[in-house]
Amino acid sequence: MAKSREPVYGKGHLHLVTCGCYLRQPKLGLEKHRNVFVRLLEELRVKFRFGVVGYVAMPDYFRLLMTEPAVDTAANSIDTLRQRYQRRYNNSARSTEQVWESRYSDVHVFGPEMIEAQLELMHQEPVKAALVDNAADWEWSSARSYAGLPEGVVTVERVAGESRGVK
Numbered sequence: 001m002a003k004s005r006e007p008v009y010g011k012g013h014l015h016l017v018t019c020g021c022y023l024r025q026p027k028l029g030l031e032k033h034r035n036v037f038v039r040l041l042e043e044l045r046v047k048f049r050f051g052v053v054g055y056v057a058m059p060d061y062f063r064l065l066m067t068e069p070a071v072d073t074a075a076n077s078i079d080t081l082r083q084r085y086q087r088r089y090n091n092s093a094r095s096t097e098q099v100w101e102s103r104y105s106d107v108h109v110f111g112p113e114m115i116e117a118q119l120e121l122m123h124q125e126p127v128k129a130a131l132v133d134n135a136a137d138w139e140w141s142s143a144r145s146y147a148g149l150p151e152g153v154v155t156v157e158r159v160a161g162e163s164r165g166v167k
Helices: 031-048 074-093 112-128
Strands: 014-020 052-058 061-066 105-109
Touching: 014 074, 031 052, 031 074, 052 112, 061 074, 061 112, 074 105, 105 112
Parallel strands: none
Antiparallel strands: 014 061, 014 105, 052 061
């Protein structure tokens, strides 16, 4: 029987977290919901002291490339983000519905080529979904920071040696 893969902590790798909305419903579909999500992400970035290397909030999921938190674990940081967003979403919608799928992926990313590839894929997602023509036009992504434009709400930390633009 195959073992379930548990995330390994303490190696200094980046974590690529992908979390989908329940049944692919667009729980982040409205601008106000994405704004709440990125504000919560920034609050928790400060609280748990992790670096955000890249992120994108799409209508039905989010991706986050983060460093290991100085306080607690990446898993607890993400669980807290999901819980707080669900609470805010349900208060706003006056409902008790499930917002997130119960599972999410946490993949270790290391090496400059792998980091570069993940950032490129992440930043192009709004373009592929036909939400914008240019990746830097999507306000709820780190693409703006990498393109040299003013950052959004979330402070983005570039990895040492990282100096790329966004198409």
